[in-house]
Amino acid sequence: MAITLLFAVSALTFGAMNVLGDPLFNILGPIARDTSNPKSVKLIEKAKNDYNLDKPLPIRYGLWISGFVRGDMGVQFSTDGQPPVTELLKERIPRTVTLLILGQLIAVLVSIPWALLSASRADKFVDRLSTATTFMLVALPGFALAIILKYLFAIRLGWFPLTYRALDPLQTRLFQMLLPGFVIGLPAAAIYQRLLRTDLITTLQEDFILMARSKGVSKPRILFKHALRPSMFSFITVVGLTTGALIGGSIVVETVFRIPGIGSTLVEAVLRHDFPVVLAIVMIVATAFVLINLLIDVVYTIIDPRVHR
Amino acid sequence: MSTQTPTTTEAAAPEPGEAATKKTLGIGFWVCIGWLLVMVFVAVFATRLPIPDPKFNFIEPGQAGPSKGPSTAHWFGTDKDARDVFARTMYGARVSLTVGFIAIVFGMFVGGTLGILAGFFRGWIDRIFSFMFLVLLSFPSLVLAIMLTALLDRKLFTISMILGVLAVAPVGRLARATTMQYAEREFVIAARSLGAKNKRIIVRELLPNVAIPMSALALLGMAVAIVAEGGLAFLGLSVERSITWGGMIQLGSDSSKTLQNQPWIAFFPIGVLFLTVFALNFAGDRVRTYFDVKETSL
Numbered sequence: 332m333a334i335t336l337l338f339a340v341s342a343l344t345f346g347a348m349n350v351l352g353d354p355l356f357n358i359l360g361p362i363a364r365d366t367s368n369p370k371s372v373k374l375i376e377k378a379k380n381d382y383n384l385d386k387p388l389p390i391r392y393g394l395w396i397s398g399f400v401r402g403d404m405g406v407q408f409s410t411d412g413q414p415p416v417t418e419l420l421k422e423r424i425p426r427t428v429t430l431l432i433l434g435q436l437i438a439v440l441v442s443i444p445w446a447l448l449s450a451s452r453a454d455k456f457v458d459r460l461s462t463a464t465t466f467m468l469v470a471l472p473g474f475a476l477a478i479i480l481k482y483l484f485a486i487r488l489g490w491f492p493l494t495y496r497a498l499d500p501l502q503t504r505l506f507q508m509l510l511p512g513f514v515i516g517l518p519a520a521a522i523y524q525r526l527l528r529t530d531l532i533t534t535l536q537e538d539f540i541l542m543a544r545s546k547g548v549s550k551p552r553i554l555f556k557h558a559l560r561p562s563m564f565s566f567i568t569v570v571g572l573t574t575g576a577l578i579g580g581s582i583v584v585e586t587v588f589r590i591p592g593i594g595s596t597l598v599e600a601v602l603r604h605d606f607p608v609v610l611a612i613v614m615i616v617a618t619a620f621v622l623i624n625l626l627i628d629v630v631y632t633i634i635d636p637r638v639h640r
Numbered sequence: 641m642s643t644q645t646p647t648t649t650e651a652a653a654p655e656p657g658e659a660a661t662k663k664t665l666g667i668g669f670w671v672c673i674g675w676l677l678v679m680v681f682v683a684v685f686a687t688r689l690p691i692p693d694p695k696f697n698f699i700e701p702g703q704a705g706p707s708k709g710p711s712t713a714h715w716f717g718t719d720k721d722a723r724d725v726f727a728r729t730m731y732g733a734r735v736s737l738t739v740g741f742i743a744i745v746f747g748m749f750v751g752g753t754l755g756i757l758a759g760f761f762r763g764w765i766d767r768i769f770s771f772m773f774l775v776l777l778s779f780p781s782l783v784l785a786i787m788l789t790a791l792l793d794r795k796l797f798t799i800s801m802i803l804g805v806l807a808v809a810p811v812g813r814l815a816r817a818t819t820m821q822y823a824e825r826e827f828v829i830a831a832r833s834l835g836a837k838n839k840r841i842i843v844r845e846l847l848p849n850v851a852i853p854m855s856a857l858a859l860l861g862m863a864v865a866i867v868a869e870g871g872l873a874f875l876g877l878s879v880e881r882s883i884t885w886g887g888m889i890q891l892g893s894d895s896s897k898t899l900q901n902q903p904w905i906a907f908f909p910i911g912v913l914f915l916t917v918f919a920l921n922f923a924g925d926r927v928r929t930y931f932d933v934k935e936t937s938l
Binding site: 335471473620 | 922925
């Protein structure tokens with residue numbers, strides 16, 4: 332199933348790029364339209380030959396996909412093809428992955444205590460306040476949150492650096508990613524908090540909680556030891572499913588904080604009409620997304636014994 | 641809505657018309673709707689309202705810098721080209737609301753049609769459409785939107801259609817699930833045994849039932865589309881040569897100096913965008929609770 336899906340996704344992406352777009356024009360620029368000039372015609376012929384544009388679409392797809400799975404994603408149209416797309420992405424992907432992991436980590440670490448606090452005081456003032464806060468965080472678009480946090484913590488308070496610098500040592504770069512990580516993590520934390528809070532409230536009404544309470548188990552102990560684990564199932568699923576949305580969010584965050592990851596590279600490539608780069612990034616992201624969802628299904632069956640058939 | 645056992649007060653007071661048990665949309669809902677109506681009014685009548693020209697450069701001779709803070713003449717201040725931020729924010733509502741509206745109407749129509757057909761006929765039609773939804777959902781939505789804007793042009797209608805395509809899969813899945821739920825019910829069997837054709841069953845029996853949960857999602861979907869348009873505009877990939885909230889925010893934050901010295905350029909559009917999205921989300925959430933729509937297929 333996952334293989335069929337990936338095949339359809341790649342064929343669709345490749346087809347759209349080549350049918351809706353005009354690769355020849357993107358390689359050569361205005362020369363591609365100038366068929367009366369023999370000099371241009373020569374260049375057109377050469378480009379067609381170099382980039383396999385004279386072959387029919389299915390064959391080009393076959394050539395491209397076989398290169399792609401072997402790790403050869405072609406050459407960039409702009410910058411005279413150097414560095415090749417694979418090299419470019421090899422340098423950029425780790426930054427985006429670091430950012431996403433940091434964002435998820437922040438989201439999980441923030442949301443669990445927050446949900447426990449809310450659920451233990453359900454419908455009291457603290458809970459209502461936190462529900463209102465989650466509503467606001469969800470309604471705030473990623474780029475707006477990025478600018479607000481950048482303004483408050485980097486410009487006004489000066490706690491964090493303004494932008495990312497690729498040449499700094501590792502710890503410094505991780506520190507530079509902290510604020511972008513919060514921009515990605517906080518809206519996700521709001522989603523997780525809402526979900527976990529609802530599940531916790533349901534769990535807290537179960538008989539075994541009443542039992543524990545009547546035995547005199549302290550409230551924090553009930554929350555952490557008894558209620559948390561059985562409430563985590565849908566939480567874990569949603570953490571997985573949200574990863575895809577976070578990839579979208581990282582595009583904007585990378586642009587605001589000038590992090591050269593794949594998100595900002597995608598935007599640059601789109602603005603320069605550099606199709607091999609766009610194609611490679613879209614494919615990598617879609618593949619990662621499909622694989623993550625597959626992984627979630629597997630993990631879910633392992634952790635929740637009730638799903639076993 | 642919930643799986644909790646009904647409380648004693650609800651069980652003891654089953655009479656209709658009881659204030660405690662009667663479901664209402666609440667005052668917050670109407671405040672949100674009020675804000676949205678104001679925004680729609682501003683967007684429609686922007687040219688006729690007494691607000692400054694959004695493209696005029698308000699530069700006076702002998703003035704120090706072009707950008708000024710909020711004042712009585714320019715409520716939200718002026719931007720780097722000395723244009724009125726308040727006027728631009730009001731005009732920005734036009735693109736955002738138009739794109740959001742067209743996108744969700746398109747998504748509802750296409751997604752709803754495909755979903756109902758898939759849920760009603762099952763078999764290979766269902767398999768093809770469900771696979772299509774799955775393929776569409778394999779791309780993070782912003783990535784798909786960016787890819788499509790790269791390939792197509794950046795006119796208002798094209799951007800709206802692209803964001804509409806993003807809504808097709810979630811709406812389609814909901815329509816499919818709801819249709820399957822109702823297709824087995826007695827009133828459908830009754831209609832069929834009376835000799836009703838498939839077309840009549842779909843239009844007269846199923847559509848009214850499927851439309852309720854779908855319309856409850858319309859406001860939430862519009863919020864998603866407006867946020868996506870804002871993101872595209874912020875990245876410089878939305879409607880060309882027109883005033884957008886995302887574009888204004890980008891202009892006010894592209895250098896840290898601007899953000900530090902003239903924060904109003906970015907923050908007023910952020911505020912209005914936030915209030916609009918918040919209003920749509922809140923109202924949508926209330927409507928969904930009111931109609932008791934489950935999020936099973938999202």
